[in-house]
Amino acid sequence: MQRRRFLGLMGAAGVSLAASGKAKAAGKEFHGYPGSNAVLFDATRCIGCRECEAGCQKVNDLPMPEKPFDDLTVLDQKRRTNSDNFTIVNKYDVGREKPVFRKFQCNHCLEPACASACFVRAFKKEPNGSVTYDASVCVGCRYCMIACPFEVPTYEYHEALTPRIRKCHMCYERQLEGKLPGCVQACPKEALTFGDRDTIIKIARERIRTNPGKYIDHIYGEHEMGGTSWLYVSGVQFDQIGMRDVGTTSAPELTAGALAAVPVVVGLWPVLLGGIWAVNKRKEKIAAQEREEAVKNAVAETQEKAQQKMSEALTKAEESAQRRIDNEVKKAVDEALKAKEEEAKGEGEDSKQDEGEGA
Amino acid sequence: MAHRKVVAGLSGFLVALAAVLVLGGDVMSKPAADENVTARADLIMITIAGQGELEMPASVFMHDKHTAALKEQDKDCSACHKTTTNESGEEVMSLKFMRTEDGSFEELKNIYHDGCISCHAEDRAAGVEKYGPQSGECRRCHVENPQVTAVRLDSGMDNALHYRHWGSDKIAKDAGEETNCGSCHHEWDEQAEKLVYKKFEEESCSYCHTDTPEEPVKTPRQLAFHQQCVVCHQTMSETQPEDVGPVDCAGCHSAEGQQKIEQKNETMQQRIGKLPRLPRKQPDAVLMTPPIPEDAQNRDMLEASAMPVAFNHLYHEETTDSCSSCHHKSVQACSECHTVQGSEKGDFIALEQAMHQVSSEYSCVGCHQQEQARPECAGCHAAMPTEPTPAADSCTTCHQPVESAEQAVSNDGIYVVAASGQTARLPKDKDAREALAKRMIERRPDTHKALAVGDIPETVTIGVLADEYKPSEMPHRKIVLKLLENMQDNQLASVFHETELTMCQGCHHNSPASKTPPRCASCHGEPFMEARAGRPGLKAAYHGQCMDCHTEMKLEKPANTDCVACHEKKE
C-alpha cells in the first residue's frame, strides 16, 4: 500500500515537472538592444582572400600563423576557430564552377547561449551588439562551448593554470572608439557590411529582392537562435557552406522550462514530502494508539472476566459454605437433640463428645 | 580470495564500459552512403508494378549489354521482341519483352523468367563464354543494392539533327512531294480512322504524345519516341547499315552518345554551311498584336496595352535550338493559348506575362535575360539589379512606334490604340502585316554603335589604397575595346544597346549616360555611411566592379586574391 503511494507520487512529480517544462516565458521576447550593431556577411561577395583573418589577428594582437595569410592553400582544409584565431574563412565546393567561401566567427546572438549558460556571468551582451567575455571570473567549465550552437567559444587547452575562453568579441573596444571591427575594416570587397542591425537586415532584404536568382531567400541569423548580430546571405543553401539549421528558439527560451521548474520543486516538494511524512507519522500514531487501546480493552476484558469468575466462585463458595454450615448446624442440632436424648440415658459419656464437635 | 572477486568485478565493469565506448565510437563513425556507384544509360530495373509487395527486389537488366551479346551471336532484336501492328497497320517491332500486350502478374512473371532463363541456358549449353544467370540464381538478377544506377539524359531533336532527318535522302519522300516530313509527322484523321500526314501542319511530337495522352492518342510520349526513332533506325539498319541513327540506349541517352550526335551535326554543318530553313511556310516576320477581335462591332479597333512588336521570326529561327525553344507545346501563334486574360489552355498565363516573364525561358524577356548570362555579356549584366520587372525605358526597343510612312494601309485596316495613347493603323491582311513588320525590323541597327576610339580615355589611375599599395593603372581603353569586340556581331546587343554610351553604363552605372561620367568617388565614399545604406564604400566599389566583372566573364587572370597583379606593393 505504502509502496504504491510512493510510486504514484513520483509519477505526479514527473507530470508537474513536465508541465512546467512546456511553459514558455510568455510576452517577454527580446529582440536585441535598439540601435545595436551587426555585420552582414555576403557569401556571393567573398573571394576567400583571408584579409579578414589578417585584420583580426592584427587588431587583437594574436600570434601570426605559420603560413602567411596570402598563402591560400590553407583553404583546402576545413578549419575552425581556435584560441589563437577568432575568425577563419573556409572554402566550400558546392558543385558550381567556383567554390563558395564562408567566414566563421562568433555570431553574437541577441540572446547568447554562452551568456545564458555561464554560471558566473562571464559573458555579456553589450548594448552595441558585442558579446564580451570576462576572464577574471571564468572557472573554465566550458559549458559555454557545449551550449553554443555555432561551436564558437574556444579554450586554451594548453594553459595549465590560467586557461581562458577565447572568441571573437566583435572588436568591442574598437567599436567604442568609433572604429570598425578589424575584419570588416580589412575586407576589400565589403563582403562584410557593418551597421545598425535593423538597417543591415533591410540591406540584406534589398539585395535578395533586387537580384532574383542570385541569393537564396533567407537571411541566416535574422531569426536563428532568436536572432544574431552577425547575419549571412548566400547564393547557395546554407547547409552547403557548413551552416546548420539550428532552429529559431533562443537559448534562454530553451532552458526556460527547466529553470521555471526550480521554484515549483522548491516550493512544492517540502510541502508534498512533509505531508507524506505527516500522513505516515499520523498513521503510525493512530496504529499505535489503536494497538494500545486494544491491549487495554483486552486487559480490561480479561480482568472483568476473572472478577466475574471470582465473584461467581465466591458466591458458590459462600453458598456451599452456608450449606455446610447449615448442615453442620443441623447436624449439631440433631446431635444435640440426640445427645439430650442420650443424656437422658447416660450422663458421663455425653459431655466428652460435645467438646470434640466444637473444635 | 574475496579481494580477487572485487578485482574481477571491477575489471568486468570496466570492460563493459570500454565495450560501450568502443561500440559507441563505431556508431559514431558510420560511413556515409556508398558513392562508388556507376551510372548507366541502359539500366532498366524490371519490376512488375501495381502488384503490392514484391517477393524480390527489382531485377537489374542492362539493355545495351544484351544487344551487344546478341549481335555477337548473330541474333537480332527478334530474340526478345515480337512483332506487332502499329496504329497505321504496319508490322513493327513491339517494344515490350517477348509479348505484345501486358498480362496478369503471374503471366508477366513467367514471361520474364522463362524468356530470360531459357535463353541464358541455351547460351550455356552452346558454350557461350559469358552466359547469363541460370535457373535458381535468383539473386544474380534480383540484386538488393545494385552497384549501378540508371542515369538517362534527356534526348531531343534540335534544328541540326532535325535537318539531318528532313534533308536526308534515305528517308522516303512524301507522296508527290520533295519532302519527307510525313515519314514521322502524322495526325489522327477521325473520319478515316487512321493516321494521315497533312503538309504544313506538322506539330511537335509531344504536343499530342504527352506523358498521359488523351483520346484518341494512345501512345505515351516515351513509347512514341522509341517506336518512332528506334524502330525506324532498326528497320533501316537491316537494309543499309551505314550511318543510321542509334538503336542502343546509350546512343541517345548518354553523354557520350549525345557527343557523337553533336559531332555528326557539326560535320554536316561544315559541309553545307548555313542550315536551310524548315519548309513549313513559317513567316519571316510577325507583327505581334493581341488577337484581333472577330465580332463585327469591334473589328476596326483594337485596344492594346502597348504598340505592336515586329518580331524577326527568321532571325530567331537561326539563333534558337528548335521551334519548341519558343513554341514550347504547339507550333501555333502564342495568343492561341496565351490570351489577353489568360485561359486554361495556356495555363492561365496571360499574353503579357508570356512575353515578359523574367523567370520563364520561353518568354522574350526571359530568354534575352538568359542570353545576358553569356560570359561576354555577364560582366556588366550580372551586376545590374534584375528587378522582377524590366526597366521601363526599355519598352520601346521592342514596341517600336509604327510610323505612317511604313503603314501604307488600305481602308480596311484596324486601329490599334495603346494604353500609352499612341495609335497606329495596321493592315488586316496577313501578308501586308508581315511586310510591315519586315520594314520595321529593317529600321533596327545591325551593328553595335561605339564611341570614337579617341573619346575613350586610355588609362585610369586608381589611388585609393595608396597607403599600402602603389596606385593601380587601369587600361581603360583596352578594356572598352575588348568589350566592343566581343559584342560586334551580337544582334541582341546591337538592338538593345541603343546609344554609343549605353555600354559605358555597365560600369558607370546610376548616372546619366555621358562621355564624361562622374567620378566613382562622387557617389562612393567612406563605407557604411548611414545615409547611403547598402551603397559600397569606394574601395569595395572598385573591387566589386573589377573582380565581379572578371569573375562573370570567366577571366582567369588576374585572380581576385592576387593583389599585386593590379597594385604594386609599396616598399
Place this chain on the structure above:
Amino acid sequence: MSAETHTGSKSVMTPFNIVAGIIIAAGLVVTVLRFTGGLGAVTNLDDNNPWGIWIGFDLLCGVALAAGGYTTSAACYIFGLKRYHSAVRPAILTAFLGYALVVFALHYDVGRPWRLPYPIFVQQGYTSLLFEVGLCVFLYLTVLFLEFLPVPFEWLKKTKVRNILVKATLALTIFGVVLSTLHQSSLGALYTIAPSKLHPLWYSAYLPVFFFVSSIAAGLSMVIFEGTLSHKYLHRMMDQEYQRHHDVVVLGFARACSFVLFGYFMIKVIGVAYDNTWHYLATGYGTWFLIEMLVFVALPCFLYAVGARDKNTKLIKWTAVLTVLGIVFNRFNISLIAYNYHLPSSERYFPHIMEIIISVFIVTIGVVIFRFISTRMPIFYEHPLYKSDH
C-alpha cells in the same frame, strides 16, 4: 566488529591493495601532468568536444549513481518504510562519497578549480542550469555530510552532538530530496540548450524529467548493487539487524525499481512521440537508441518484476548491475555518443588513456575510502550505544 584486529593481522600486500596502489600511483602521475601541461596534455578534448568522460562519466554517472542516498533516506524517513532503515547508512555514505568524488573530479576538468566556489560566492549566473547544478550539489553535499556526521560521532562516542543531528534527520532528508530532484534533473536540462547538437532521439524538452526519473532507478539499483558487494566482502562488519533486513530491502527496492523503470520507459516513448522522431529509429543511431531502451530499460524492468515476484535475489542483483550499466550507457550516449552527432567521425571525441586513468583513479579512491570507513565506523551495524534508537 572485531574488524580492526582482523585487518591488522593481515599483510598490507593484499591483491586489492596492490591494484589500488598501482591505480592511485598512476592517477597521481596524471594529476601532475594535468596541472602542469593543462587539459590538452592529458585529454583528447578539443574545441568541438569540450566535455569528455570526466563529465560524461565522473559527473553525470557519478551523480546519477549516488542517487541511492536520497531515494533510500526518502523511502525510510519520509515514506515511513522503516524496514529499509538498515540500508540508509551505507546509501548515505555512498552518496556522500560519490558527490565528494564528483566535486573532486571536477577539479581536474575545470580550468581553474580554485574558482569553483565563484558561481556561489562571487558572481552568480542565475540563468545557467549549471549554476543550479553547482548550487544544488554544493548544498546537497553539505546535507549529506550532516546526514553522515552521526556516524563518526557515534564512532567517537560524542552522544550530544550526535543526538542533535539525528533530530534534524527529517528536515535534512526533505531538503536532500528537494536538492536531488533539482540537480538530478538539471543535469539533463544542461543539454536542453543545445538541440542542434544532440541527436533528436536523445534530445527532448523532457530531458530533466528523464534524468530525474532514471536517477531514481539508478539510486535504487545502486543500493542493491553495492549492498550485494558489501554483503560479499564486508560481511563480517554487518550486524544481525542489517543481515535480517538485507533481503527485504533488496526485494522492496527491486519492486520499486521495476515500477520506476516502467514509468521511465513510458515517458521516453512519449518523448519520441512528442518530438515525432520515430523515423530516426530506422537509422544506425536508432538501433543504438533501441538497444538502450530495450536492453537497458525494458529488460531490467521485466527482470526486476520477475525477481521480486519469485523472491529471486540473485536475479535481482544481476538486474541491478544491468540497470546501473544502462544508466551509464544513457549518460554516455547523451554526453558523448549522441552529442555532436552531426560532426564527421574524424572530429569526434574518444577519451585519451590518461582521462580513463583519472576516472579509474577517482573510482578507486572512492572504494578505498568506503572500505576504510565501513570497516571502522558503524555503517553496516548499529552502534551498541545507540541501538533501537529509532
